Amino acid sequence: MNYETHLASDHAFDPSGDSKRRRRLIITASVAGIIVLVGAYVAMRVGGSETATAGPSTQAPVVTVISPGQTGVDRVVTATGSLAARVDMPVGVVGEGGEVRRVLVQPGDWVGAGQVLAVIERSVQSEQIKSLAAQVEVARADAKLAQAQLDRAKSLVGRGFISAADIDQRTATRDAAVARVNVAAAQLGEQRARTGRLDVRAPAAGLVLTRAVEPGQVVAGGTGVLFRLAKGGEMEMLAQVSEADLQSLRVGNGATVTPVGGTDKFAGRVWQVSPVIDPQTRLGVVRIAIPYDRAIRPGGFAAATIVSGSGQAPVLPESAVQSDDKGNYVYIVGAGNKVERRGVTVGQVSDAGVAVTSGLAGSEKIVASAGAFLAPGQVVRPEKAQAR
Structure with a gap:
């Protein structure tokens, strides 16, 4: 290393x-x-x-809101009631009565004043008329003879054959004969009037509503009502109105009447407001005059809307108004875009929408639809409805 x-x-x-x-x-x-x-x-x-x-x-869900403002709307009162003849005329036997020979009208017929509705047998009365007519002729002959004797006596007064006392006697005889003529003529007229009253006649022009007599039936003054007529064919509705609503109605208010079972609507006018209230039902009767129509049948049932005035109110689409056991309400979008419930009072419902008579000023942001899926306090994103 x-x-x-x-x-x-x-x-x-x-x-x-x-x-x-x-x-x-x-x-x-x-x-x-x-x-x-x-x-x-x-x-x-x-x-x-x-x-x-x-x-x-x-x-947050998106909701469409509207601010309806104030719109001119009619204040209306709704009511139900029965239909009837405005002037219901019961017709019975005026004279002594007898056996009915002919019935000349049927329900639904129009008749004139004094028109014969039913003919009663009158053979006895006819013979009495003939007898009285003969008595009138006898009395006239006696009066004629008395006048002739008086005239001849007056022509002899100037010759001294007849005294003034005789002239006075013959004048009295003539006057008595003339008086007997008048008595006989009056008796004849009375019998003819009695015979004429055997016929059942219409007291005024109108529409025959019911008939309760047949040929062969024996009738008299106590028989009862044989016919019922609607004078002039005029009809009316007897509307049952609550005590509170009755205060706002006046004679002359316009109304629309719809008979049950049909879709036809008839324009009418209030001609009488009941001065009393039924203490049991707390209802009063408003009588609405309506013109004759085949669809209007006395005794039937009908609904009416009576215009009691006009005013300003918000008008909402029907989808905006909800209802539950607490009453009618709408949802409005308040501060922080939170949903608030607002109780309202609903007025007239028309093609334009639902008039709200109280609870709204019209400037609120009101949920136009889908209110059933919202809850108070829920946060939403409001969008203004597009103008149509």
Whole structure:
């Protein structure tokens, strides 16, 4: 072994040099580890903050909102009730009655004032009329003879054959004969009137509603109602209205009547508001006059909407108004885009939407639809509805 080899061997196995290299490696690894930990911590803080900030906004549902403002709407009162003839005329026997020979009308027929509805047998009355007519002729003949005798007596007064007393007697005889003519004529007229009252006649022009008599039936003054007529064919609805709503109604208010079982609507007008309230039901009757139509049948049932005035109110689509056991409500988007429940009172429902009579000013951001899927306090992203 030479000298150079000895020096190399001594340097390779120097313990102090290996120790220094290990210390440098440990320090470098520690610094790198600290840097990695600090970077990871910073990344976690930043990432967590971004997630907390962005999470609710990215998960919040999008809802369409509207601000309807105020719209002119009619204030209406809804009611139900029965249909009837505005003037219902019961017709019965006026005279002494008898056997019904003919019935000349049917329900649904239009009749004029005084038109014969049913004919009653009158053979006895006809003979009585003939007898009285003959008595009138006898009385007239007696009066004619008395007048002739008076005229001849007056022509003889100037010759002295007849006294003034005779003239007075003959004048009295003539006057009595004329009076008997008048009595006989009056008796004849009375009998003819009685016979004419045997016919059942319409008291006024109108529509025949019912018929309760048949040929061969014997009728008299106590028989009851044989026909019912609607005077002029005029109809009405007897609307049952609550005590509170009755206060807002006046004679002349317009109304729309819809008979049950049909879709036809008839324009009418309030002509009488009940002055009393039923103490049991707390309802009053409003009578609505409506024109005749075949679809309007007295005794039927109908619904009515009565316009009691007009005013300003928000009008919402039907999808915006919800309902539960607590009543009607809407959802509005308040501060922080949080959903709030707002109770409302609903008025008229029309093709334009639902009028809200109380609970809203119209400037709120109201959820237009999908309210059933929201909950109070929920955060949403509101979007204004597009104008149509």
